[in-house]
Amino acid sequence: MGGWGWGGYIASPPLHPGYLSAFSDRCFLVSVLVTLARPATEGRGAVWLGEILAHGVYHLFAQCEPGFRRLITLLSAEHWSCWCVAGRETRLLPADWSASSSQQGEVESGTRRKLNRLLSFQRFFHASRLLRGLASHSPGSLHILDNDYLGQAAHMLSKVETWNFDIFLFDRLTNGNSLVTLMCHLFNVCDLIHHFQLDMVKLHRFLGMVQDDYHSNNPYHNAVHAADVTQAMYCYMKEPRLAEQLTPLDGFLGLMAAAAHDVDHPGVNQPFLMKTRHHLASLYQNTSVLESHHWRSTVGMLRESGLLSHLPANISQDIEQQLGSLILATDISRQNEFLVTFREHLDNQDLDLQLASHRHFMLQIALKCADVCNPCRDWELSRQWSERVCEEFYRQGDLERKLNMEISPLCDKLTDSVPAVQIGFISYIVQPLFQEWQRFTEPSLLSQMMMSNLHKNKDRWSRLWCVHAASETQPHSEEPGGGGGGDGEDIS
């Protein structure tokens, strides 16, 4: 059961040529574009899509409209700011690009005309997806559901603050739109739409983009996880000690950060990105690589949707920064840093939630709790998350095995069983954090219930681990790691 590997990052591992296969086509495309758009090509003034097409990736364009949002985010992070579309050709230009006056004039008028039409460009790809039968779930697809389903979903929403809220069922009832539906509901009940004078169309567009940018083929890091974390975050922000002090801005930030905190997660972890020298790892200098990407992608979508465009620039900038600080706090390698500070505050009893900085710290802690709260759910919900997260780890491990790379901790399906991974995760990550959370929220029925679930679930995984260990010694042992739920039936 040893070998708990949080934070065991690999320093400067070798580049493996096959690493791109770990990513979706969209990630691959962004990788190609960013490589081609690097300042090394600056001498030529522009990078033409035609060249990229010549690399044989055109078909990827048609599938990857969210990639363009990320691309723009990434490029703007690297001071590439000009974007224009001319016929079938797209140029990516550095902000300080200089060229002959005729070229420049052509580009400037093209830019003026086309820049504002980025959304039309996106619509082109949406249309393309529709034509090829690849339409994704969108908020608009809700109407195809039977009224019974919508009625049941609405009924669930009326109890959205209950801890045994079944997000998997809710996702089915909303036809895969759990994140959008949940967020719209919570924004309504928290009066955020009215308070911030939000445009409902823009809000829907933003939430639809966020939901679509989660990878639905990830077993764990998908939009349902985001919805689950958002529901938990809402429960935590309703804890009396916090709720009494939170401002509408805090509520807005907490829910937005929860919904977007893992957006565009590739289904592999930071060490994997580092050892395969993925462009995101170098862009963010091997530090909070995924979290930085989640944040920058969120900012890109916020700006693209125009959701905050009616607010003064200093306010929207502050919101973007605070979202960053919240999302970056979910980096699990920073767990100890936050835990130590949290404990110190509780020991010294010096948390003053009238201070914006202290409220922000508590939002960071609440989001961290929400992100790892799945072992505190009812067994049936908790077990599903455990199996999903391990499945994602094992996929990474299988890929590493295939690529002859060292298999990352927790990712080897042949040695890291689901019960063993769960016992380690609960003992080293979840329990220490929730013990402090319980101190902070005391007296809280929710915290009591979560701690009770946590202990029961840990006991159950321990029993399953014994069953698993015993089966390992039998001549006809079962496939390791599989069917935690099935085993659960045997021992209950």
Ligand SMILES: Nc1ncnc2c1ncn2[C@@H]1O[C@@H]2COP(=O)(O)O[C@H]2[C@H]1O
């Ligand atoms: N039940 C679980 N078992 C093991 N690891 C988990 C579990 N739940 C969450 N995690 C890990 O904790 C991390 C918290 O941040 P992420 O959601 O990015 O990724 C999560 C997983 O890597």
Ligand SMILES: [Zn+2]
């Ligand atoms: Zn997460």
